Amino acid sequence: MKSIEIYGTGCQKCEQLYENAKIAISELGLTCDIKKVTDITKIVSAGIVLTPAVAVDGNxxxxxxxxxxxxxxxxLQEECKS
Incomplete structure (x- = not known):
């Protein structure tokens, strides 16, 4: 199962990215673990400078x-091939 992380502080764009990801997963019929990462320390530790951001399996x-x-x-289609 793919792990998808949505990084952001809860702004409107971050929420939109989360919703878009949920729709994409649903339309593809995938089973993914999707979570929001809002802790600024974790965002910075992941090397993210600009939010929102999305990672698949940590990438x-x-x-x-x-x-x-x-x-x-x-x-997601490309990531699921690997």
């Missing part, structure tokens, strides 16, 4: 932008 994929549902679906 930062997007930072400083809100990828569209379609972008996330492409990412």
């Amino acid at each position: 930062i994929q997007f930072s400083g932008k809100v990828p569209a549902v379609e972008e996330l679906k492409i990412l």
Whole structure:
């Protein structure tokens, strides 16, 4: 099962990224562990400078932008192949 982390402090963009990720996962029929990371210490420790950010299995994929549902679906399809 893939682990998806949404990094952000709870701003509107961070919430939108979380919602987009949930939609992408649902539309692809995937089972993923998705969690929000809001602790600033953990965000900085992950090497994230700009939020929101999304990581799949600990690898930062997007930072400083809100990828569209379609972008996330492409990412998740690629990640699930590996």
